[in-house]
Amino acid sequence: MNGNAPLPSWNEGAARAAIVEFVEQTVARGVPVEERIAVFDADGTLWCEQPVPVEAVFILRRLAELAKTEPKLQDRQPWKAAYEHDNAWLGQVITEHYAGDDTKAKTLLGGVGAAFAGIGVEDFEARASSFLRSAQHPTLGRGYLETAYAPMVELFGYLEANGFSNHIVSGSGADFMRPISKEVFGIPPERLIGSETVLEYEGGTITRKGQLGFLDDGPQKPIQIWTHVGRRPLLAGGNSNGDLPMLEFAQHQDTPSLRLLVLHDDAEREFAYTSGAEKALAQAGTSGWTVVSMKNDFATVFAAADREDAKAVVHA
Amino acid sequence: MNGNAPLPSWNEGAARAAIVEFVEQTVARGVPVEERIAVFDADGTLWCEQPVPVEAVFILRRLAELAKTEPKLQDRQPWKAAYEHDNAWLGQVITEHYAGDDTKAKTLLGGVGAAFAGIGVEDFEARASSFLRSAQHPTLGRGYLETAYAPMVELFGYLEANGFSNHIVSGSGADFMRPISKEVFGIPPERLIGSETVLEYEGGTITRKGQLGFLDDGPQKPIQIWTHVGRRPLLAGGNSNGDLPMLEFAQHQDTPSLRLLVLHDDAEREFAYTSGAEKALAQAGTSGWTVVSMKNDFATVFAAADREDAKAVVHA
Numbered sequence: 001m002n003g004n005a006p007l008p009s010w011n012e013g014a015a016r017a018a019i020v021e022f023v024e025q026t027v028a029r030g031v032p033v034e035e036r037i038a039v040f041d042a043d044g045t046l047w048c049e050q051p052v053p054v055e056a057v058f059i060l061r062r063l064a065e066l067a068k069t070e071p072k073l074q075d076r077q078p079w080k081a082a083y084e085h086d087n088a089w090l091g092q093v094i095t096e097h098y099a100g101d102d103t104k105a106k107t108l109l110g111g112v113g114a115a116f117a118g119i120g121v122e123d124f125e126a127r128a129s130s131f132l133r134s135a136q137h138p139t140l141g142r143g144y145l146e147t148a149y150a151p152m153v154e155l156f157g158y159l160e161a162n163g164f165s166n167h168i169v170s171g172s173g174a175d176f177m178r179p180i181s182k183e184v185f186g187i188p189p190e191r192l193i194g195s196e197t198v199l200e201y202e203g204g205t206i207t208r209k210g211q212l213g214f215l216d217d218g219p220q221k222p223i224q225i226w227t228h229v230g231r232r233p234l235l236a237g238g239n240s241n242g243d244l245p246m247l248e249f250a251q252h253q254d255t256p257s258l259r260l261l262v263l264h265d266d267a268e269r270e271f272a273y274t275s276g277a278e279k280a281l282a283q284a285g286t287s288g289w290t291v292v293s294m295k296n297d298f299a300t301v302f303a304a305a306d307r308e309d310a311k312a313v314v315h316a
Numbered sequence: 317m318n319g320n321a322p323l324p325s326w327n328e329g330a331a332r333a334a335i336v337e338f339v340e341q342t343v344a345r346g347v348p349v350e351e352r353i354a355v356f357d358a359d360g361t362l363w364c365e366q367p368v369p370v371e372a373v374f375i376l377r378r379l380a381e382l383a384k385t386e387p388k389l390q391d392r393q394p395w396k397a398a399y400e401h402d403n404a405w406l407g408q409v410i411t412e413h414y415a416g417d418d419t420k421a422k423t424l425l426g427g428v429g430a431a432f433a434g435i436g437v438e439d440f441e442a443r444a445s446s447f448l449r450s451a452q453h454p455t456l457g458r459g460y461l462e463t464a465y466a467p468m469v470e471l472f473g474y475l476e477a478n479g480f481s482n483h484i485v486s487g488s489g490a491d492f493m494r495p496i497s498k499e500v501f502g503i504p505p506e507r508l509i510g511s512e513t514v515l516e517y518e519g520g521t522i523t524r525k526g527q528l529g530f531l532d533d534g535p536q537k538p539i540q541i542w543t544h545v546g547r548r549p550l551l552a553g554g555n556s557n558g559d560l561p562m563l564e565f566a567q568h569q570d571t572p573s574l575r576l577l578v579l580h581d582d583a584e585r586e587f588a589y590t591s592g593a594e595k596a597l598a599q600a601g602t603s604g605w606t607v608v609s610m611k612n613d614f615a616t617v618f619a620a621a622d623r624e625d626a627k628a629v630v631h632a
Contacts, residue, residue: 034498034504121542165506174543174546175546178546182350188350189545189546189547190481190506190544190545190546190547192546196543199539199542199543200535200539201535201536201538201539201561201565202535203564204564204565204567206538206539206542206565219516219517219518220517222517222522223515223516223517223522226437226515226522227490227512227515228506228544229505229506230490230491230494230505230506230508231505231506245517248519248520249517249520249522251520
C-alpha cells in the first residue's frame with residue numbers, strides 16, 4: 001500500500017487518477033446524490049473467479065452430493081463431472097460458451113437449476129452462507145470471502161463516502177451472495193442483482209424450482225439494472241465480455257461517467273487470463289474506458305487472510 | 317384531522333393503535349434497522365383505483381391515440397373500447413377477472429403490452445410523468461397525484477422516522493410510478509416493484525417490447541419482494557385479493573409484524589366497494605389482520621387539491 005488518501009491500496013497511475021477525477025467531478029458538479037449509482041459485476045471483478053467461479057463450486061458440491069445419494073446420476077452430466085471432479089469437462093463448458101457454443105452450457109445449467117429444486121429461499125441462503133464462511137479456495141490458501149479484492153472494497157467505501165450507492169450485478173444468483181455482501185463488500189441485500197431461478201410461492205414460503213429464469217449476463221445486465229434501480233448508472237465496473245453492455249449503458253449526456261474493466265494480468269498474486277474478455281478489452285481501447293491492471297494498479301490484491309483481520313481492514 | 321401525534325390524519329381507533337403499537341414494539345425490541353422493511357400495494361392502497369386504475373387510464377389514452385392514427389384498430393379490442401370510451405367493456409374485464417375468467421383480460425393485456433412497444437424506457441417515463449402531472453381524475457375534481465391518500469403518505473413518514481424502508485409493490489408497472497413516487501410518496505425509484513414488460517437492450521438503449529413479462533399480482537408479489545429486497549417484510553399493506561399472498565408473507569417468528577388491509581367504505585369522500593377484496597377481507601377476519609376503514613380511520617382522505625398545497629402538507 002502507498003500512503004495516498006483516498007485509495008491507499010491502489011498504486012498511483014491512470015486507473016487511480018481516473019477514479020479520483022470522476023468522483024471529484026461528480027461531487028464538484030453537484031450531480032444529485034440519488035443519481036450517483038455505481039454497478040459492479042462480481043465474479044472476476046470483486047473476487048476471484050478462477051479456477052472456477054465461487055457459486056459454481058457451491059453448486060458442483062451439491063451435484064456431487066446428489067450423485068452420491070442417487071447413483072444413477074453418476075453417469076449423467078453435469079452430475080458425472082461434479083461427482084468425478086472432472087474439471088476438464090467444466091473448463092470445456094466455459095471455453096465453448098465464450099466461443100459461442102452453448103450445448104454443454106445448457107446441460108450444465110439444467111443441472112444447476114435442479115441442484116436446489118424444492119429448497120426454500122431462506123434455507124438456500126443459510127446453505128450459501130455456511131459454504132462461503134467455511135470453504136477454502138483451492139490454490140490461494142484462503143477462504144472464499146478472503147478472495148475479495150481489497151482495492152475494490154476500498155473503492156466502495158470511497159464511493160459511498162461521496163454519496164454513491166453501490167450495486168452488485170452478478171451472473172451468479174443474488175441469493176448466493178446476499179448473506180455475505182454487507183459484511184464483505186458493504187452492500188446490503190437489496191442492492192444485489194443476479195441470475196434468477198424460477199421461484200414458487202405457497203403458504204408463506206418461497207421455494208426454488210428446478211429451472212433457471214434467466215442468466216444475468218450480457219444485455220440482461222443493463223435490463224436488470226433498469227428494472228431494479230430505475231436509473232442509468234454513472235459508474236460500471238466489470239471484467240468480461242458479459243459486462244460489456246452494462247459498461248456501455250453507464251453513460252449520461254450531461255454528467256461524468258466512468259467505466260472500469262479489471263484486467264487479470266497478475267499470475268503471481270492472482271491469475272492471468274484474458275479469455276472471455278477479448279471484446280470488452282477491445283472496446284475499452286476504442287472507447288477510452290479505464291482498464292484496471294491488477295498487476296500495476298493494485299498495491300494490495302487481498303486483505304489479510306485471517307477473517308477477523310480482514311474484517312478489521314475492510315471496515316476500518 | 318385530530319391533533320394526535322404521530323399520525324394526525326388518522327382517527328383514534330383500532331387501526332391507528334395497531335400501527336403505533338407495532339412501530340413502538342419494533343423499535344423497543346431493537347429489531348435491526350435493515351430488517352424494518354415495509355411493502356405496500358399501490359392502486360387502491362396508496363391512491364384511487366376507481367373508476368379505473370391510473371395506469372389503465374394512461375394506457376387507454378394511448379390505445380385510443382393509436383386507433384385514431386390506424387383506423388383498422390378501431391374494430392379490434394381493446395383499441396375499440398379505448399377509442400369509443402366503452403367503460404362497460406373495461407368494467408367487464410375486471411369483473412370477469414375477479415370471477416376467475418381471464419379471456420377478456422388476456423385480450424386487454426395483449427393491447428396493453430403493445431401500447432408502448434418500441435418506446436425507450438426513459439421516453440416512457442417522461443410520458444408517464446407528463447400524464448400524471450396533467451390529467452384529472454374523472455370524478456374527484458383533482459389531478460391523479462392528488463388522489464394519493466394523505467394518511468398513507470403520513471404513515472410512510474412515520475415509518476421512515478422509525479428506521480423503516482418503504483417499498484411499493486404494484487400490479488402496475490414500476491416505470492409508470494417512478495417519475496412521481498419520490499415526490500408524492502417519499503419513495504425513491506429503486507424501491508418500486510411492479511409488473512414487467514419485456515425489455516430489449518441494444519447500443520446503450522433499453523426499449524419496451526410488445527409483451528408483458530409478468531403481472532405482479534398474487535403470488536408474484538412475495539416472489540418479487542424476495543427477488544428485489546432479499547428479505548421478508550415486517551409490514552405489508554394492501555386492499556385486494558391480489559395482495560393476500562404478500563400480506564401472508566409479511567411474518568416473522570421472533571419479531572412483530574403488521575398486515576394492513578384498506579377497506580373502501582367511504583362512498584362520500586372516495587368510493588365504496590369490496591369487489592375483488594372478498595377473500596382478503598375474510599382472511600383478515602380469521603387471521604387478525606388490521607382492517608383500515610377509510611370512512612372511520614382516515615380523518616382526512618386526500619391532501620389539499622392544489623398541487624403546491626398538497627406538497628406542503630405531504631413534506632411538512
